[in-house]
Amino acid sequence: MNILNREKVKLNVKVNDKFEAIRMAGQLLVEAGHVEPTYVDKMLEREQLSxxxxxxxxxMPHGTNDSKPFIKSTGMSILVIPDGVDFGGETANLVIGLAAVGDEHMEVLSSVAVLVSEEEDMARILQAQTEEELIAIFEEGMDL
Structure with missing residues (x-):
């Protein structure tokens, strides 16, 4: 099973708040078979903590420490939100839902962080016209 594929990428998303964005990112992980539906609740719970x-x-919303039993396989979902969504006073234009088996969590997190830390890569991600184009940017930047 791929960590990332076309079905887990949504471009030009509009959401009312960060909780809607987290639910949407989590639901993509559920539909792809990476997590059980309970994991989405754990993602929302995690956001309440910090x-x-x-x-x-x-x-990068993800579950709480006690959400591991609800993860079936490592995966990520991507929402590109051109208008942005408020995450505690900060505006997120890229929301990546993450579920990881074992210690893969930190590996995926750091790979994504390195990729988007380059302003030109982040601009390319936000300007991607198709899901395939966006996935190609992640694949070349993260060795997926």
Whole structure:
């Protein structure tokens, strides 16, 4: 099963708040078979504990520490939100839902963080016209 594929990427998303964005990102992981539906609740719970906004327009919602039993396989979903969504006073234009088996969590997190830390890569991601174009940027930047 791929960590990322076309079915888990949504471009030009409009959401009312960060919780709607987290639910949407989580639901894509559920539909892809990476997680059980309960994992989405754990993603929302995690956000209540502390913001998953990482900076540079990126938020990476993921489950709480006790959500591991609800993860079937490592995967990520991507929402591109051109108008942005408020994550605790910061605006996220890129929301990446993450579920990871074992210790893969930190590996995926750091790979994404390195990719979007380059302003030109983040601009390319936000300007991608198709899901395939966006996936290609991640694949070349993360060795997926």
């Amino acid at each position: 913001s998953t906004y990482l900076g540079a327009g990126l938020a």
